[in-house]
Amino acid sequence: MKCKHKFKTINTISQKTHKEGSKKFKSGFEEANSYGIKILVARQQQCLECGEKRTTVEISKRQLDSIYAGLSKILEDEQIDSVLSDTEINVRNFLIQTSKGETKTRHEKKAMYKEVWLTVYPLRRFGRGNTNEVVEWIVNISNFDTDNGRPPLNSLVVRGDTGMPGESWVVWKNDSDTPYTTVEEAQQACWSYEWS
Numbered sequence: 333m334k335c336k337h338k339f340k341t342i343n344t345i346s347q348k349t350h351k352e353g354s355k356k357f358k359s360g361f362e363e364a365n366s367y368g369i370k371i372l373v374a375r376q377q378q379c380l381e382c383g384e385k386r387t388t389v390e391i392s393k394r395q396l397d398s399i400y401a402g403l404s405k406i407l408e409d410e411q412i413d414s415v416l417s418d419t420e421i422n423v424r425n426f427l428i429q430t431s432k433g434e435t436k437t438r439h440e441k442k443a444m445y446k447e448v449w450l451t452v453y454p455l456r457r458f459g460r461g462n463t464n465e466v467v468e469w470i471v472n473i474s475n476f477d478t479d480n481g482r483p484p485l486n487s488l489v490v491r492g493d494t495g496m497p498g499e500s501w502v503v504w505k506n507d508s509d510t511p512y513t514t515v516e517e518a519q520q521a522c523w524s525y526e527w528s
């Protein structure tokens with residue numbers, strides 16, 4: 333004869349979300365929260381008549397919230413990996429630090445082409461011919477950030493003598509979807525943006 337299981341909780345793995353035996357626990361689930369997802373805890377149950385066991389693994393709101401909080405960062409990291417080279421990711425991190433004033437550069441919160449170059453090749457001499465390579469990195473970085481609604485970090489990469497980007501910035505801007513019309517506007521946006 334088929335047992336109509338009456339499962340009883342024999343073990344609970346919870347993060348104090350519920351106490352076993354509490355009214356909430358017996359009812360099985362909390363009400364759906366604002367995410368529309370019902371939440372609880374992990375628990376093992378057993379039918380006292382036939383001995384069949386079942387395990388229900390559910391999640392507490394706190395765990396769920398922390399997963400949600402980390403998710404956008406995880407997705408962003410994956411996306412960066414697929415678009416930018418390792419060198420470009422390093423340069424981008426350097427420029428983000430620079431925008432926050434956390435690097436020692438000649439021009440405050442800006443980096444010279446040479447300074448960018450030296451973060452990648454600290455032991456090599458920088459010559460004028462190397463500017464193109466730097467421009468290639470920062471263009472790729474800024475296209476990536478523009479596509480994702482962020483300000484262009486190439487506006488912070490400047491010539492030593494003028495403290496401003498070279499002509500290549502305007503060339504890039506005219507060919508890009510960036511909403512910033514002037515270098516100053518783009519720089520201001522980089523400085524006030526909350527980079528993760």
Ligand SMILES: [Zn+2]
Nearest residue numbers: 335337379382
């Ligand atoms: Zn049973």
